[in-house]
Amino acid sequence: AASLLAGAGGGGAGAGEAALRALAKIDRVMPARLRHEVSALAGAVEFFEGGPERVEPAILVTLAGACRDEVEARFRYPSRGEVGERRVEPYRLVASDRRWYLLAYDLDRDDWRTFRVDRMTEVAARTWRFTPRPAPEDAAAYVQRGVVTGAYPHRARFLVHAPAEEVRAQVPSSAALVHARDEHACELVSGGSAPDRILAYVAMLGHPFEVIEPPELIDRCAAMAERLGAAAGRAASPTRLPGN
Numbered sequence: 001a002a003s004l005l006a007g008a009g010g011g012g013a014g015a016g017e018a019a020l021r022a023l024a025k026i027d028r029v030m031p032a033r034l035r036h037e038v039s040a041l042a043g044a045v046e047f048f049e050g051g052p053e054r055v056e057p058a059i060l061v062t063l064a065g066a067c068r069d070e071v072e073a074r075f076r077y078p079s080r081g082e083v084g085e086r087r088v089e090p091y092r093l094v095a096s097d098r099r100w101y102l103l104a105y106d107l108d109r110d111d112w113r114t115f116r117v118d119r120m121t122e123v124a125a126r127t128w129r130f131t132p133r134p135a136p137e138d139a140a141a142y143v144q145r146g147v148v149t150g151a152y153p154h155r156a157r158f159l160v161h162a163p164a165e166e167v168r169a170q171v172p173s174s175a176a177l178v179h180a181r182d183e184h185a186c187e188l189v190s191g192g193s194a195p196d197r198i199l200a201y202v203a204m205l206g207h208p209f210e211v212i213e214p215p216e217l218i219d220r221c222a223a224m225a226e227r228l229g230a231a232a233g234r235a236a237s238p239t240r241l242p243g244n
Helices: 002-011 016-029 032-042 057-069 141-152 164-166 195-203 216-234
Strands: 071-079 080-094 099-106 111-116 119-129 154-160 176-182 186-192 209-213
Touching: 002 216, 016 057, 057 071, 057 111, 057 119, 080 111, 080 141, 099 141, 111 141, 141 176, 154 176, 154 195, 164 176, 164 186, 186 195, 195 216
Parallel strands: none
Antiparallel strands: 071 080, 071 119, 080 099, 099 111, 154 186, 154 209, 176 186
């Protein structure tokens, strides 16, 4: 159980999701005394810098139990510079390559919302049961689309001349959505803090591509190509030493 707590709390897809599923089953039958001791042991585990976002394992267990038992959950969460209490009907926990997310129906905002688990505090499951609402779509797809495009001020679509599976292997699931067009091309959707950042990211994949939208990004392509061409020209020219 201590190993499962550490694996689940480390975030990330695959192993983290499997650990949380197993842990949720064990937690149902674990005596309270052992649950406290296991949590204390898991708290001694640390992760290298640059790895997945660290999540308190007890929070994951609480949220997983609330999803399973169909009971409301409450927690404090930052939004627009302020931290406030949220009351939700939890639906699914979703793991990306770096973070855990909760897809839930926000009772105060009367809509579906995605929450980063590492930003939650004072998490608690309530005793009030609810009847699950129809989910907007597949939980993982819904969360991924929101993470990739909803969190950034700029969004762009590209036609990449490479197989979708090859491109998916190059980009983290939290960085871009990749949809197959045919066996030789795919559509890539990504967001970023600035248009040039998105453009540079796609260019570095190493495949021929075209801009679908926004149209103004085509002009940014030309400007970036000019800068890179000028840099390549300067690098190719021999440096003249003083006095030569």
